[in-house]
Amino acid sequence: MIDEAVIERVLGTALRTGGDFAEVFAEDRRSSAARLDDGRVEDMVSGRERGAGIRVVVGETTGFAHTSDLSERGLSEAAEAAGAAARGATGGVREVALRRVPAPAPNEVDVLPESVGKATKVALLGRADEAARGVGGAVRQVSAVYGDSRRRILVANSDGVLASDDQVKTRFMISVVASGDTGMQTGRESVGHTVGFEMFDRYQVEDLAAEAAGRALAKLRARPAPSGSLPVVIKRGSGGILFHEACGHGLEADHVAKDVSVFAGRVGEQVASPLVTLIDDGTMGPEWGSYAIDDEGHPAARNVLIQDGVLTEYMWDWLRSRKEGRAGTGNGRRETYQHLPMVRMTNTYLANGTDDPDEIIRQTPKGVYVAQLGGGQVNTATGDFVFGMTEAYLIEDGELTEPLRDANLIGNGPQALRDIDAVGDDFAMGGPGTCGKQGQGVPVGTGQPTLRVKAMTVGGTAR
Amino acid sequence: MSAEPRAGAVGVPTEGELLELAERVAGWARDGEQVEAYVARGRDTEIQVYSGEVESLSSAESAGIGIRVVANGRQGFAYAGSLDLDVVEETLAEARDNAGFASADEWVGLAVPDGTVAADLDVWSDELAGVPTADKVALALELERAVRAGDARIRQVESAEWGDSAYESAIVTNTGIRASSRRTVCYVSAEAVAGQGGETQTGSGYSVGRGPGDLDLVKAAADAVERSTRLLGATKPRSGHLTVVFEPRITATLLALIAGTLDGEAVLKGRSLFADRLGQPVAAASLTLVDDPTDPGAYGATPYDAEGLATRRNALIEDGTLKAFLYNTYSARRAGTKSTASAVRAGFKSGPGTGARALSVIPGTSSPAEILAAVGDGLLVQSVSGLHSGVNPVSGDFSVGAEGMLIERGALGRPVRELTIASTLQRMLQDIVAIGNDPERLPSSATGVTLAVGDLSMSGA
Numbered sequence: 001m002i003d004e005a006v007i008e009r010v011l012g013t014a015l016r017t018g019g020d021f022a023e024v025f026a027e028d029r030r031s032s033a034a035r036l037d038d039g040r041v042e043d044m045v046s047g048r049e050r051g052a053g054i055r056v057v058v059g060e061t062t063g064f065a066h067t068s069d070l071s072e073r074g075l076s077e078a079a080e081a082a083g084a085a086a087r088g089a090t091g092g093v094r095e096v097a098l099r100r101v102p103a104p105a106p107n108e109v110d111v112l113p114e115s116v117g118k119a120t121k122v123a124l125l126g127r128a129d130e131a132a133r134g135v136g137g138a139v140r141q142v143s144a145v146y147g148d149s150r151r152r153i154l155v156a157n158s159d160g161v162l163a164s165d166d167q168v169k170t171r172f173m174i175s176v177v178a179s180g181d182t183g184m185q186t187g188r189e190s191v192g193h194t195v196g197f198e199m200f201d202r203y204q205v206e207d208l209a210a211e212a213a214g215r216a217l218a219k220l221r222a223r224p225a226p227s228g229s230l231p232v233v234i235k236r237g238s239g240g241i242l243f244h245e246a247c248g249h250g251l252e253a254d255h256v257a258k259d260v261s262v263f264a265g266r267v268g269e270q271v272a273s274p275l276v277t278l279i280d281d282g283t284m285g286p287e288w289g290s291y292a293i294d295d296e297g298h299p300a301a302r303n304v305l306i307q308d309g310v311l312t313e314y315m316w317d318w319l320r321s322r323k324e325g326r327a328g329t330g331n332g333r334r335e336t337y338q339h340l341p342m343v344r345m346t347n348t349y350l351a352n353g354t355d356d357p358d359e360i361i362r363q364t365p366k367g368v369y370v371a372q373l374g375g376g377q378v379n380t381a382t383g384d385f386v387f388g389m390t391e392a393y394l395i396e397d398g399e400l401t402e403p404l405r406d407a408n409l410i411g412n413g414p415q416a417l418r419d420i421d422a423v424g425d426d427f428a429m430g431g432p433g434t435c436g437k438q439g440q441g442v443p444v445g446t447g448q449p450t451l452r453v454k455a456m457t458v459g460g461t462a463r
Numbered sequence: 464m465s466a467e468p469r470a471g472a473v474g475v476p477t478e479g480e481l482l483e484l485a486e487r488v489a490g491w492a493r494d495g496e497q498v499e500a501y502v503a504r505g506r507d508t509e510i511q512v513y514s515g516e517v518e519s520l521s522s523a524e525s526a527g528i529g530i531r532v533v534a535n536g537r538q539g540f541a542y543a544g545s546l547d548l549d550v551v552e553e554t555l556a557e558a559r560d561n562a563g564f565a566s567a568d569e570w571v572g573l574a575v576p577d578g579t580v581a582a583d584l585d586v587w588s589d590e591l592a593g594v595p596t597a598d599k600v601a602l603a604l605e606l607e608r609a610v611r612a613g614d615a616r617i618r619q620v621e622s623a624e625w626g627d628s629a630y631e632s633a634i635v636t637n638t639g640i641r642a643s644s645r646r647t648v649c650y651v652s653a654e655a656v657a658g659q660g661g662e663t664q665t666g667s668g669y670s671v672g673r674g675p676g677d678l679d680l681v682k683a684a685a686d687a688v689e690r691s692t693r694l695l696g697a698t699k700p701r702s703g704h705l706t707v708v709f710e711p712r713i714t715a716t717l718l719a720l721i722a723g724t725l726d727g728e729a730v731l732k733g734r735s736l737f738a739d740r741l742g743q744p745v746a747a748a749s750l751t752l753v754d755d756p757t758d759p760g761a762y763g764a765t766p767y768d769a770e771g772l773a774t775r776r777n778a779l780i781e782d783g784t785l786k787a788f789l790y791n792t793y794s795a796r797r798a799g800t801k802s803t804a805s806a807v808r809a810g811f812k813s814g815p816g817t818g819a820r821a822l823s824v825i826p827g828t829s830s831p832a833e834i835l836a837a838v839g840d841g842l843l844v845q846s847v848s849g850l851h852s853g854v855n856p857v858s859g860d861f862s863v864g865a866e867g868m869l870i871e872r873g874a875l876g877r878p879v880r881e882l883t884i885a886s887t888l889q890r891m892l893q894d895i896v897a898i899g900n901d902p903e904r905l906p907s908s909a910t911g912v913t914l915a916v917g918d919l920s921m922s923g924a
Contacts, residue, residue: 034564037732038731038732039566040565040566040568041564041565041566042538042565042566042568043538043539043540043561043565043814044539044540044561044562044564044565045539045540045541045542045561045813045814046541046542046557046558046561047541047542047543047544047812048542048543048544048545048550048553048554049527049543049544049545050544050545051525051544059516060513060514060516060517060518061516061517061518061519061520062518062519062520063519063520063521064519064520064521064522064523065521065522065523066523066525067523068525068526068544068545081522081523085520085521085522085596086520087517118560118561118563118564119564122564140733141732141733141734177733177734177857179733183736183858183859184733184734184736184857184858185857185858186855186857186858219858225862225885227702227885227920227921227922228702228922228923228924229702229923229924258513258619258621259618259619259656260619260621260656260663260665262663338523338525340519340521373852374851374852374853375849375851375852376849376852377848377849377851377852377864379665379848381621381656381663381664381665382663382664382665382880384848384864384866384880384881385848385864386848386849386852386853386863386864386883387849387852388849388851388852388853388862390852405858405860406853406855406858406860406862407853407860407862407883407885408849408852408853408862408863408864408883408885409883410849410864410881410882410883410922411881412881457699457881457882457883457922457923457924458922459853459862459863459864459883459884459885459920459922460862460885460920460922461862461885461886461887461920462920463704463920
């Protein structure tokens with residue numbers, strides 16, 4: 001993307017105002033998407049973005065500037081702006097010699113999106129629409145989205161790091177509206193992986209459509225969710241969002257350093273039920289949150305955050321780990337070259353336990369079974385978090401009975417982690433997620449085996 | 464093609480140059496083709512301070528173009544984060560190619576001028592561009608100090624921030640649309656962390672304006688302090704049903720959710736709760752909901768919508784009766800009506816959708832204190848969470864996490880947290896029991912006001 005000699009000169013320029021650290025992050029991103037709604041392919045969209053962000057650190061201050069001009073002149077201007085923003089003392093010349101950081105790709109990409117014709121991509125949408133409408137006459141509306149992206153990045157910094165990555169992602173989403181006597185209901189399904197078009201060898205869009213339509217139809221019979229504290233059993237897969245919210249964000253080193261995490265200062269302590277082993281792993285093959293290098297040029301890693309309930313490690317970005325004089329964990333990410341990197345999760349999951357998932361339900365006299373989760377949100381300072389259930393059932397006498405309408409659940413992170421009293425042996429990853437933090441969205445994966453939290457507040461309306 | 468594109472950098476364009484570029488692209492339309500060019504440029508500064516030092520300072524300009532092509536009833540769109548002519552030319556070619564893969568749809572087409580004259584809005588501050596960076600840093604530091612000094616229980620300020628943005632855009636089509644606009648905004652905000660013993664609570668405060676003269680640091684600091692400290696000692700309440708009073712900033716969020724269900728396209732596609740309710744009572748008779756982007760005091764004020772039509776005042780609900788849906792050009796044609804000039808887009812990277820920009824309700828006559836007194840026992844909500852996961856705009860199910868204060872015997876009582884409140888959007892509109900006399904301008908598509916809604920489920924212990 002940019003000549004090495006040019007990068008070395010630009011880093012030199014960035015450091016001219018006395019910076020301790022300088023970095024060039026260049027990105028070239030192409031994406032395409034097609035959307036079907038109301039039986040029609042409404043549009044096909046393609047996008048191209050290219051540019052570089054330059055960061056200069058002086059003491060506690062970070063200066064940042066970005067440009068869409070990747071010429072030496074454009075980069076040098078941005079470097080000067082970033083250096084000036086960091087306001088270092090003037091003077092001093094530092095030379096930077098780059099060395100390439102090797103990083104294995106998490107997986108091979110077989111079929112690059114640009115090698116596939118637009119007509120082939122669009123054809124998936126029609127197939128999904130037809131399959132969803134075929135599930136039942138109550139299906140009234142279907143929308144489906146196909147999307148792919150190829151993001152090539154290059155990172156170089158004044159520590160001599162030079163690394164690059166080529167990140168290809170493909171996703172498919174379908175959303176169904178069904179209508180009945182009790183009004184309208186919705187069902188969704190989505191898949192996304194860090195792969196090319198070969199994703200559709202693994203998934204048939206008809207199956208995804210049937211899942212989404214089945215959810216909407218089931219909810220037409222749904223009754224209001226309970227209101228109050230109950231045991232909650234969460235089906236394998238999408239429930240990983242529970243950990244993303246209950247403790248994932250609280251284990252990000254930036255929140256910890258500012259002491260706005262309930263998990264600050266607790267490494268080595270029992271913070272969860274002994275059944276909980278939690279891992280963040282950016283190297284997980286084709287999962288949605290995987291990459292070869294993070295957006296600061298460091299290889300992705302598998303990091304055990306909680307082992308048998310004991311807090312073992314936080315997630316770090318390079319800037320903070322550098323300051324602490326410790327190794328990074330490969331969790332420095334940014335949405336685009338226009339953003340500063342910060343600590344972010346990759347694929348965060350609960351490791352398998354030993355319980356039989358069916359037995360977990362059977363041994364729950366009364367509770368809620370959550371089969372699909374929507375998003376969530378957490379306040380890391382208090383640990384209070386919510387997540388939404390988009391497919392759920394009542395558990396009565398150890399059996400799933402009636403479907404429930406959508407509602408949020410609320411809990412407190414440390415308490416919920418302690419209250420996990422059963423973990424199944426049926427681990428699965430969930431669908432693709434976008435994690436938002438300080439206005440930046442990045443792709444993340446979550447996963448877990450079936451589990452039970454012995455008490456959570458279910459936010460329904462049932463009297 | 465009326466002019467051959469030429470490769471080369473455009474440099475830093477002025478508003479006039481944006482319009483010129485958009486005109487040029489629209490001029491490249493072929494016979495039988497409609498072309499729309501949306502060109503935008505933003506200049507943003509963001510300064511975060513922490514513990515008396517600048518933590519990060521970012522200042523940058525970005526620009527891009529989104530091009531829509533309609534040919535043979537098919538629509539294609541492409542965007543690029545660059546205004547270099549070779550990139551722009553490639554983007555047009557992509558949009559044209561993309562159009563070939565969409566389904567034919569007789570209602571697809573670009574906007575044409577409808578005779579409405581654009582409001583003369585002053586939403587630009589020349590003064591903002593002249594504020595030295597050092598002054599912005601000083602304001603953020605002053606805010607941080609003010610929050611820390613506001614109460615002995617403030618442990619720290621997670622972040623104190625200055626931000627400003629200047630946004631210019633131009634939109635031109637070969638169907639006669641030619642519009643350009645610009646606006647500035649600046650803000651200061653702080654997230655306070657209050658503590659007592661082992662307990663921590665957070666609260667935010669902010670102030671927003673067109674230029675630095677509009678900002679109220681004292682109020683931003685006081686809000687952050689009050690909101691974080693008053694939650695200290697909060698416990699999880701017992702579950703039950705009660706009247707909920709929403710603070711203005713939460714009401715603004717609710718109004719935006721309601722307006723989302725009044726999208727004419729959702730109505731046409733069978734996704735709106737209110738599809739068959741036009742002309743019927745859908746809310747308490749005290750509610751009149753208006754979207755008026757020509758109101759210069761509104762944060763979302765703009766003379767033109769995202770398709771280049773002059774914006775106008777649209778009354779959505781009057782005295783509780785549903786009066787209108789929001790339309791862009793496509794959905795209006797399909798519904799056999801006129802666009803309400805409600806096209807919106809998320810910058811140059813997306814084509815036009817539909818949405819409200821400047822919602823407000825006609826204020827009531829009671830002060831917030833009078834509303835609390837009338838409610839007697841209930842819950843005052845100061846923050847909500849899980850809006851994405853807990854509000855279903857199709858079924859209307861509403862369930863969100865909340866923090867706030869119980870209302871006991873007509874006044875604020877003890878703080879509560881880790882609870883949810885739930886109902887449906889349909890019922891909440893009908894259950895409105897009081898609207899405050901305290902409209903508050905917010906950085907949102909809606910103006911806030913204190914709002915009391917009866918009979919919500921509160922889930923806690």
